[in-house]
Amino acid sequence: MFLAWNEIKKNKLRFLLITGVLMLVSYLVFFLSGLASGLENLNREAVDKWQGDGIVLTSESDKSMPQSSMTLDQLDDIEADNVAVLGQLNAIATSGDIKANVAIFGIEKDEFIMPDVTEGEAFNGENEVIASDSLKEEGFQIGDELELSSTDEKLTIVGFTEDARFNAAPVLYGEMATFHRVKFGEAAEQNDDQINGVVLRTNDLKSVTDNEDLETIEMEEFIQNLPGYTEQNLTLSFMIYFLFVISSVIVAIFLYVLTVQKISLFGVMKAQGISNGYLSRSVIAQTFILAAVGVAVGFGLTLLTGAFLPAAVPVSFDIPTMLLYGLVLIVVAILGAVFSVLTIVKIDPLKAIGG
Template identity: 70%
Template sequence: MFLAWHEIKKNKLRFTLIMGVLILVSYLVFFLSGLATGLANLNRESVDKWNATAIVLTDESDKSLYQSSMSTDDLKEIKAKEAAVIGQLNAIANNGDEKKNISLFGINKNEFLMPNVTEGRAFEKANEVIADDSLKEDGFQLGDELQLSSSDERLTIVGFTKKARFNAAPVLYSNLSTFHHVKFGGAAEENNKSINGIVVRNDSLTNVTTNNKLQVIEIETFIRSLPGYTEQKLTLNFMIYFLFGISAVIVAIFLYVLTVQKISMFGVMKAQGISSNYLSWSVMAQTIILAAIGVAIGLVLTLASGAFLPAAVPVSFDLITLAIYGFVLVVVANAGAVFSVLTIVRIDPLKAIGG
């Protein structure tokens, strides 16, 4: 370790360049990780608020809440500790000044899908809704009257709740009566039992329902089936994995060039009795020091950048994930140093010093 640190201090410029590359790579890895987590949360926030075990949809729905259509009578066939009905539709909400894609959830106020209200109050009568608080950033406020696309109904925001987005769209919560009037208009009374799914909390999913027309889907499976969720997550994760490989290659090239430049010096040291193991460990120690400092600086820069990003940028940092990725970056950097170690081991002292 002494030799490694002494050489770093003596050749500051060379090793600063290596550290600079590691800082940039780690910064990009950490930022992509935050972006992947943030985009994933945009899709699943409202589902996570359910704190549910599974959701029951029709077998023909292809695990899509929007395409599922059933009746509140189907609730009688559900055997679970807790069950809550839900209706869902997508629309564009217009408050006169702003337009926003939203997802309307029709729920029963006395069931567990009812969100915690952080501002205002809960809906109490028809055409009142609780909105995701991200809508406030787009100019929506308490008391706003909303006109939804494809509906003559006007909804009034009476409350806000935190972290309630579904498939990247802010959620509006209403009672089932309001949901039916928005979705079916004049035919609302004829379809007053229509829902899209039933959310359940139960220890076992084996015998939740015996109806062959219904399927019980675990919540994580349901989330992975949301349009674009899996593809988006895989794309960003593959970018991160490629960066790990790029990091190893860059470190390998830098250290190999430095090692080749010092072959004669290593030859002299070997001739003086210094073992290959000691020299190899010196290179590995240098890599560990550079990688650890580079990753630490990259992490600090990432968190600092996240603090100044506008709310519209969907970045969310998970410290456990960042710690894992930081450790992996140090490991792959050391893997890149293996080529330099092999070069040192193969050095013949006599040839290296011109003997």
């Protein structure tokens, strides 16, 4: 450690460049992890809010709620501790000059998926809805009358609730009758038994239903099948993994070049009786110091950047995940130093000093 630290102090600029590169790589890794976490939350917030164990959809729906069409009569075929009916459709909501893509949930007020109201009041009447508080950031307010792209019906916001986005769209919660009017228009009364799915709370999902037309899906599996959810997460994860490899390669190249430049010096040190083990430990310690400092600075810059980002940027920093990624970056940097260690071990003192 003594040798490693003294060399860093003597060649500040050279090692500052290595630390700077590691800092930029770690900054990008941390930011991508926050982006991945934020986009993941955008898709699943409303589903997590249900705190359900599973959901029942039709077998032909391919685990997609919009493609599932059930009737209330099919509730007789479902056995669970708690059930909550759900209707869902997507629309564009307009209030004045403000527009937003929204997901409309039809629910029953006395069932467990009814959201907590954080501002305003719960829906009590015809065409009243509770809206995701993310819509406030776009300019929507309590009392706004919403025009919808798919119907002549108009909805009124009477309250807001936290953490309510489904597949990246803010959710509007209304009573099931409101959902039927929006979806079926004048034919609402003839279709007042139509729903999209049934959310469950139960300890035994396997025995929920024997109806072959229905499929019971674990909640996490349902989330994984949301459009674009898995593909998005895999893309960002692969980007992070590639950055780990890039980080290792960068460190390996830098340290190898530095080692080659110091071959004669290492030869003299070995001729004086300094062991390969001591020199190798010095290189590893040097790499650890550089990587730790670079990762720590990148970590701090990421959190600082997050504090100034606008709410529209879907970033959510998960500290345990970031710490894990930081540890991985340090480890792969040390692995990248192995090439320099191997070079040092192979140095012949006599040849190195020109003997």
